[in-house]
Amino acid sequence: VVGVGSTGQISIRARGELFTDAEVSATADPTIVIDPDATYEEDGQTYSYADEFMIEYSETIEQWVACAADLNGDGVLDFFDVSVFVTDRPDYDGDGGFDFFDLSMFLADFSAGCP
Numbered sequence: 001v002v003g004v005g006s007t008g009q010i011s012i013r014a015r016g017e018l019f020t021d022a023e024v025s026a027t028a029d030p031t032i033v034i035d036p037d038a039t040y041e042e043d044g045q046t047y048s049y050a051d052e053f054m055i056e057y058s059e060t061i062e063q064w065v066a067c068a069a070d071l072n073g074d075g076v077l078d079f080f081d082v083s084v085f086v087t088d089r090p091d092y093d094g095d096g097g098f099d100f101f102d103l104s105m106f107l108a109d110f111s112a113g114c115p
Contacts, residue, residue: 067109069081069106069110069112072084075114089102
């Protein structure tokens with residue numbers, strides 16, 4: 001839980017893709033307000049809410065390069081990424097359906113590895 005009045009920098013990622021890097025400020029409401037002019041406070045502290053999401057404050061941002069085959073977003077290509085692919089059956093190639101071409105593209109990305 002982020003204390004009211006706390007501010008800092010967050011990165012929001014899902015399945016390995018970066019959605020935003022932003023300054024944030026906590027309000028009295030259970031929301032986070034994105035504020036590009038905010039200042040850093042509480043560097044290095046991590047807050048979590050009901051094991052559903054985590055916010056880590058930092059004065060620095062690590063450059064992060066997305067890896068398409070890292071489906072669980074842990075930064076490592078392994079069995080767990082293949083498991084997500086097999087379980088979720090994603091439209092990996094974006095053509096509107098799940099078929100051999102999705103599997104082929106995923107395996108090519110997986111074989112290429114991550115930077």
